[in-house]
Amino acid sequence: MTYNNIYLIKDLSRLTGVSVYTIKYYLKMGLIKEVGRSSETNFRYFDRQTADDLKRVIAYKKENISLAKILELMKEKSAA
Numbered sequence: 001m002t003y004n005n006i007y008l009i010k011d012l013s014r015l016t017g018v019s020v021y022t023i024k025y026y027l028k029m030g031l032i033k034e035v036g037r038s039s040e041t042n043f044r045y046f047d048r049q050t051a052d053d054l055k056r057v058i059a060y061k062k063e064n065i066s067l068a069k070i071l072e073l074m075k076e077k078s079a080a
Helices: 009-016 020-029 048-062 067-079
Strands: 044-047
Touching: 009 020, 009 044, 009 048, 020 048, 044 048, 048 067
Parallel strands: none
Antiparallel strands: none
16 A cells, blocks of 8 residues: 555565564664554554665665664764
């Protein structure tokens, strides 16, 4: 279910190859952010920027960078 580049968590999982469980973990850590939630279903919504951020996290992980360091890098990127 994608509407104008808005994704549900399962869509984001399919798009990036990252499990729903891992996406929820990254959300909890603050590595990525949801853009909103449905008031009726409480589903999380994500946008293209979140997908790009998640892909960046994946690339950092492939370089064996720790999640703590990735969080620092992501915060620096968003502050710039």
